[in-house]
Amino acid sequence: MLRTLFSPRLVGLHLLVIGVLVAFILLGRWQLGVFTDSGHPRAAADPAPVALTDLSAPGERVTTDEIGRQVTATGTYDSSAQLLVADREPDVAAPGGRASSGAGFWLLTPLNLADGSTMPVVRGWVASPDDPAVDVPVGQVNVTGRLRPPDQSDAVQRGGALPTGQVATVSTAELINLWNGALRDGFVVATQQTPALSATPVAVPAPAVGAALTWRNLAYAAQWWIFAAFAVYMWFHFVRDAVRSNDPESQPET
Known part of the structure; x- marks a missing residue:
């Protein structure tokens, strides 16, 4: 055999x-x-920045196609209405849970545009409310960043009330009651600014598409x-x- x-x-x-x-x-x-x-999700086409006022209008919801788009905007910051978004890392991960070691604050500042509308802008991240970068630039600014959808107002469950001037989420529904003017939906995470950004830039992903x-x-x-x-x-x-x-x-x- x-x-x-x-x-x-x-x-x-x-x-x-x-x-x-x-x-x-x-x-x-x-x-x-x-x-x-x-x-696996793959990188989508990343068009050149477009003027925010050309992409959407006040009162319109941020659409799926607009999320992650690079936008530009020119206006003046309202320093009196700036808020600190608590318990955030310098990224745009979805909020959740209690504050962790190293968590700080996003600087959320209303940008008043020439058409009378207001756009929430995350100017960066700071570890402490006493950081000098909290100070808001005076005069006209040119901002380039990525458009993000608003957080859900109940996305974060906290054990107690936040101090005055702090919020837990970037929620259009909540900001309408805190800021004046025609508020635009969502928020812009600034990646570049003139004058230059002073806070730690917040990382924001480019748009991706599912497959x-x-x-x-x-x-x-x-x-x-x-x-x-x-x-x-x-x-x-x-x-x-x-x-x-x-x-x-x-x-x-x-």
Whole structure:
């Protein structure tokens, strides 16, 4: 039996099947990887900055297509109405939970535009309300940043009331009751400013789009592995027939 299994013809068959199995398994894994990666969000087109007043109008909701867009705005800050958004890291992660070690404040300042509307602007992050960067620039400013949707007003559950001048979320519904003027929806996270930003910039992600899973690639992966199983099945039958044909005991008596 061993002599038959290791005959030149069957050795060639063994090597061919091993090569086929390796190739088919790797092809299946490749298609599975394509299927898995297809569901990951990917970077969307990031158009050049557009004037905020050209993108939307006061009273309009921020749309999905507008979230993450780079916008520019020119106006003056209202220092008397600035708020500190408590328990925030220097990023735009969704709020939640109690203050953690290292959490500070976003500087949320109303920017009064020439058309009479007001846009909430996050000018940066500070570790303490006593940070000198809290001071608001005087006069006209030019701001470039990314547009973000408003937080839900109940997104953060706190154990007690915040001090005067602090809020837990950047909520349009809440700011309407705190600020005067025609308030625009959402808020702008400033990335550049003239005069220059003095606080730690808040990291804000570029827009991303979700992707649908490509089920066809999963089917291709299963197909390659079925081919591999079929190759093993055929190899087994070829080897079995070869062994039987060379086994005297399996030959019919004459």
